[in-house]
Amino acid sequence: MSSQQNRAPIIIDTSGLYALIDRNDPHHASAAAFFKRHARERTLLLSNHVFDEVMTLAKVRLGQHVAVQLGLRLRNSSLIERVTFTDLDEQRTWQIFTRYVDKDWSYTDCACLALAQARGAGEAFTFDHHFRQMGLIMRP
Secondary structure, three states, X not given: OOXXXXXXXXXXXXXXXXXXXXXXXXXXXXXXXXXXXXXXXXXXXEEHXXXXXXXXXXXXXXXXXXXXXXXXXXXXXXXXEEEOOOHHHXXXXXXXXXXXXXXXXXXXXXHHHHHHHHHOOOEEEOOOOHHHHOOOEEEO
């Protein structure tokens, strides 16, 4: 069994991915170091919700060309497992979204938590403090 199979997957969040691609982001260096160190040894889960959100953010902040290049890299990466939500995943996300009304979690944050619960992930590649509230370990 490989070390990747021995370790739980890591959820990828928009804030982690964005920091990775924007050299002016204050978290860029730590995001790049983390990704370089863990991308080959852990399963990195990227939901269609986060893909959507990071594509939009990259296009608005960095331009169409950067967003398209990022999208191509994510879609073709052998290091990232892309997860398209099923109806059941969406139901779980909706349950989380409507249950935690006292939190400022976005729908995408709730989707990340639903994915983490479904796949046994206890960590997230993120800089968003909401993931700590969810009980996930923030990486880096």
